[in-house]
Amino acid sequence: MFGKSYGCGACGMRFKYRDELVKHAQDIHDKKTTYLCITCDESYENESSFMLHMAREHRV
Ligand SMILES: [Zn+2]
Ligand SMILES: [Zn+2]
Known part of the structure; x- marks a missing residue:
């Protein structure tokens, strides 16, 4: 495999x-x-999961 891909949340x-x-x-x-x-x-399929990801991974 090469390159990046997009994952379904x-x-x-x-x-x-x-x-x-x-x-x-x-x-x-x-x-x-x-x-x-x-x-x-x-x-991410919902906002709460997305916000959690941003907080955890990107500290936003
Ligand atoms: Zn899917
Ligand atoms: Zn991210």
């Missing part, structure tokens, strides 16, 4: 392109909004 599947992840989240998990960390490209 709900099921752990990984995608090469952000668009694929967003489409996956909408199709599979029926998410209208996916919280995406622009620093490390991890996605």
